[in-house]
Amino acid sequence: MFKFVVKRLFAMIPIILAVTFVVFTIMYFTPGDPTNVILGNEWSETASAQLKAELGLDQSFIMQFFHYVKNLVQGNFGMSYITRAPVGDQLLARFPNTLIVVAGAMVFCVGVGVPIGIYSGVKPYSLFSNVTMVAGLLGVSLPIFWLGLLLILLFSVQLGWLPSSGLDSFASLILPSLALGSNYMANVMRTTRSSMLEVIRQDYIRTAKAKGVNERNVVLKHALQNAMMPTITVIGMNIGALLGGVVLTETVFSIPGTGRLLVESINKRDTPTVLGCLVIMAVCVAISNLVVDIIYAYIDPRIKAQYGGGKG
């Protein structure tokens, strides 16, 4: 198992390099010039050329990419074209906020989606099951941006219960987690429900019931473990999607996170910052996939055996 983890960690290096190359190339060839943004109305060809030389933008594509990768290998994300400050400092300040929001959304997503999915799977034709499925559909259908604004209007403006912006307390995490998580919770809920429905009809479940095992144990001990495999896959995939969706959540709730920084930097053609954000996000997605694979191994002994660490 240890070998597998180490191998996967090393496999992340080419992934990061590939992400870097692709993003760098796209940014290089995308029309637009950061000097327009920096100089604004004071833009002139001479000033732009001077600024480009200062920022190293007058060098060739290969040289710029080479310098970037050389710095990246040393853990240096470079300097932002716009703020002239180290990108690493900005990421350090903002990425924890993104992680907190994603974690909050994930807790909501799993904490609410999985139990509801289990119950709906066990009682598929109950009113509760149908109502939650409709609510789930609504959750998927409502855009994060709009839902976020509705939540702010209700809970912050009308009721005054929760803060509308920032991320300085547990209370301020609730609305962003709800807005971001509800979209993905429906996925988790529906996947859990359908796999539960499938597992609950298996012979071994019927056998367990015939032997007199109580309903709670049948569901939680016998059925759930097998039903969780597809759910874990969906949760793993959701992490990448949450990192994408967090951009809107951070904007609506004014959270200084990486998603917002990424969009602002794309608009300003601040390539080092865009690369920094995307490299961090790529690492995050790669690690979450690895974690999902490790969890598979713990849930399913057959997979653990394939990794070479289990007894089969």
Place this chain on the structure above:
Amino acid sequence: MKKHVVFISLFLVLIMMATMLGGCGGSSKKPDAGAKSAATAKNPPKIAEPTKTVDPKANLNADITIVQQLDMVSFDPIATSDLSNRYIITNIYSYLFAQDRYLNSTPELAKSYKRLNDSTWQFEIHKGVKTHDGKELTADDVVYSLQRTQKGTAIGALFKPVDKISKVDDYTIQITTFGPYPALPTALTHVSCGIVPKHYLEKAEASKDWSNPIGTGRYKFKSRIIGDSVVMERFDGYFNKDDKALNKSLTFKIIPEGSGRTIAVETKKADLNVVFDTVDYDRVVGNANLQLWQHPSQLVWHLGYDNTNPNFKNKLVRQAINFAVDRKALMEVGHNGHGTVVFNNATFAPTCLGAVNNPGNKYSYDPEKAKALMKQAGVSGFDTEIIVFRDEAERMAVLVQSYLKVIGINATVKRIENAVFAQTIQAHKAPMFITSWGCYWDPDMFLARRFTKAGIGGVNRVWYQNPELDVMIDKARTISFDDKPRAEVYGQIQNFLAEEAPEADLYVNNMYALANKDLKGVEINVEMPHNYYKLHY
């Protein structure tokens, strides 16, 4: 079947509830919504006038929170001329001249100044000016800062006429220019002319670390969370005891979303929103706990066209376009009708030196006259494109499209990104465009770049140049250091450009600031709310 009906009903009820909640926002995007509601509003916007007196019972120790849309960029004054940066860092640094509400200059560090001859200026700075770390500011600091500004790119053309900056004695500096430059004091108000003490500047330049700025301004830097907030507290050692900060601290919070900023003031999380989104206009003018402040801006929205493009080379076509567009309707669409219509062709805001709103009363909304001019030009029509990169401009472009259609011009609207706008202009790929231009009070600071060879490839986006105009612009700069004769020449320039019609100026929009109703000292200049040091309760 019955079950399905129940579920569908439930679903519809949920959707209705959500829509009703959405309606709580009360926002309306109807073009005339704001203008109509202003008349019946509980508390219509007030004009923000400069604070003259302060109530002796006022609370001058409040912690003020201001919300703005974008984060600042850097405390390095020469890093950018971005507005979101400017109105934060000007609280930390002092300037030889500060800006008044028309972006004209008013002395700050400069105790006195005089012109020794047409191209030599001498400035005496106040004695006893303390830096935030307790040292005394001298001419060395001022000269070192301004020489760095001169080498930088942010100030652009404004410092081009400046030749040398030198020290005369510990409290006097001299600036020589290449010929007469009456706008020098105004140029010195530019954000990049912030005076940074030499000892700190040398350190910051070497380390490229501007995270703990030191200045001589009214506020000392306290903390910054990138992307979230900047906190500064009153500097009790500020040299001008009669014009100190009227609050204890300023916190700038970044809220990118327009309604989010409104809500922050509504829920008392913030005292002042300096980038108000007019989408929330109806809601806030109906709320007795809030006060909306307004002031005309010097942002001139205009319809530009590439004067080198064969379609726009004929001035009769350009004049026809000026008659074809209904500026009032465009202002309704662009800014909910909040602003002042201008019939100008030189990007002069009505508050600029020598501004004439409709030179020679030449233009009006007259489609028949526009058609006649097209006929006179012998042009039956042509296809073209209107380039835009902002929401307001996109809304206006659709309307302009219909006006142009009447005179035979078939225009398509193309939205691009801000970052590619300058390149699109440079590549002559913007035959028509709609954007805004922020004027300084002194036209010398923009005319030469907007309509002469010096601005080609830069901010002369209409590609207009004319030797006759060059002579007039030069005359306005050199005729006198007094405003009156200069204003007369600027009047002549506007008449000349009205005939030439290199662009169609449309309107100047109003600036807003949304505040808690009890907040006093709200001031707005022609660019943005400003002078935050005057805010108090």
